[in-house]
Amino acid sequence: MGDIATAKSVARQGGIYIQSSLSNTLLEDVAKATNGSVKWFQMYLNQNRTINKLLIDRVEKAGFQAIVITLDNPVNHYVRNNNFKDFGTLNRGRDIYDIPNYESMGITFSKHIFGASTTLDDLKWLVNNTKLPVVAKGILTKEGALKVKEAGCKGVIVSNQGGRELDSVPATIEALPEVVAAVGDSLTVMLDSGIRGGPDVFKALALGAEYVFIGSSAQWGLAVDGEEGVFQVLKLIRTEFEKVMGLAGFPTLSSITRNSVVHKSYYYGLLNQSH
Ligand SMILES: Cc1cc2nc3c(=O)[nH]c(=O)nc-3n(C[C@H](O)[C@H](O)[C@H](O)COP(=O)(O)O)c2cc1C
Numbered sequence: 567m568g569d570i571a572t573a574k575s576v577a578r579q580g581g582i583y584i585q586s587s588l589s590n591t592l593l594e595d596v597a598k599a600t601n602g603s604v605k606w607f608q609m610y611l612n613q614n615r616t617i618n619k620l621l622i623d624r625v626e627k628a629g630f631q632a633i634v635i636t637l638d639n640p641v642n643h644y645v646r647n648n649n650f651k652d653f654g655t656l657n658r659g660r661d662i663y664d665i666p667n668y669e670s671m672g673i674t675f676s677k678h679i680f681g682a683s684t685t686l687d688d689l690k691w692l693v694n695n696t697k698l699p700v701v702a703k704g705i706l707t708k709e710g711a712l713k714v715k716e717a718g719c720k721g722v723i724v725s726n727q728g729g730r731e732l733d734s735v736p737a738t739i740e741a742l743p744e745v746v747a748a749v750g751d752s753l754t755v756m757l758d759s760g761i762r763g764g765p766d767v768f769k770a771l772a773l774g775a776e777y778v779f780i781g782s783s784a785q786w787g788l789a790v791d792g793e794e795g796v797f798q799v800l801k802l803i804r805t806e807f808e809k810v811m812g813l814a815g816f817p818t819l820s821s822i823t824r825n826s827v828v829h830k831s832y833y834y835g836l837l838n839q840s841h
Contacts, residue, residue, distance in 0.1 A: 570599045571793035572784055577603030579800040584608050584634055584779065587621070597628035606632040606701065610639070611684045611692060622696045633696055637684055637714070638704025638727060686717055693718035701756070706741040708748035711755075721754035728759045728781050739769055743829060746774030764806030768814065772826040 569591040576583040577600050584606045585596050593607060607630040612618050625633060693700050702714035703723040711722050724742050726735045738759040746755050757770045758779035770778045780803070787799035816822045 568785075568788050569596050572788055572796050573600045573603070573605065575787075575793045575797035575800060576784075578797055579804065581800065582606060582777065582779075585630070593624060593630070594628050597630065601629075605630050606634050608634040608636055608703065609692075610636055611688050615691065618692070619695060622692075626696065626698060630698065632699045632701055632720075633692070634701045634703050634723065635684070635689065635692060635719075636703045637689075637710075638706075638725065638731060686713060689714065689717035689719070701754075705745060706736060706738070708744045711745045711749040711753070715749050715753055719753065721756060722749065723779065724755065724757045724759075724775070726759045739766075739773065742770065742773045742775060750774050761803070763803060764808070764810040767803065767807040768810045768822065769827055771819070771822050772824060773829060774824065 569585060569589045573583040573585065573596050582604045583596075583600070585593055586608045587593075587610055589596075597605065607625040609618075609621065609625075612621075622633070689700075689702070699720035700718065701721040701723060702710075702717075702719045704725050704727065705711050705714065705722040706724065706726060714722060722745060724738045724745050726732070726738055726741075729735075729737075738757050742755070742757055749755065754776050755774055756777040756779065757775040758781060761767060761770065761778050761780050762783060767778050780799070783799050783803070784796050787795035787797070789795070791798065811817070811822070814826065816826060
């Protein structure tokens, strides 16, 4: 299965694998196949808290080390028909919902997950109902970052879902500096969306991200050559990143700082000073 192959290659590269709750592989199966490696679980909050609690318990029991809550996808636009037949992990909720025979799990869960926005109270509920650290994914502004900090999240992923959700949102590399300025001293700030090669990783780290994640590139590798394909994609990005460090003259990760890149905010700063 794609999730297990991807999780295995991420483990071989020493990275963090984030398992989607919409995956068609059971979270327990991914956990079993990659025992001992670092894995986080991505959740959407359901309107039904009993279902949320059941899922949280399974995630904790399976050994995932953090819960990533996706906040930038409150409206369903994936499931236009009855085609999503099998959401492996979530299928276990079938006995809790009263699901008509003609309705796929995709339709059912999209109604219950995407039907309502997650509120600050929901987020606080999650933080208080799991022993795992909670990471908020889909943050693009300092206001958003401050809210999830108030809710008790331990980290944020600056993300626009790889640009797949809403046209005209800022690129994450542009949103990163204001999020870092707002919460960088208290939360772990991470970034995804648009990481394609070494220079992207370098810029994100320089502007304050502690971790970067990839989505699409991993899937392209998976499509080409399964576990080995994802492994090669990760290796390529890592090798390229190391070359960028060398060429730019930064020998260690800690030597990469805000001053290692020129960002347009510098120019705005200069303009402000001179007016
Ligand atoms: C096919 C596909 C499925 C995705 N499914 C989810 C998901 O279920 N939950 C989620 O939080 N993000 C999902 N994402 C978004 C990724 O988690 C991530 O934010 C994004 O892919 C990063 O940008 P990149 O593709 O440019 O690397 C998905 C992305 C792709 C390409």
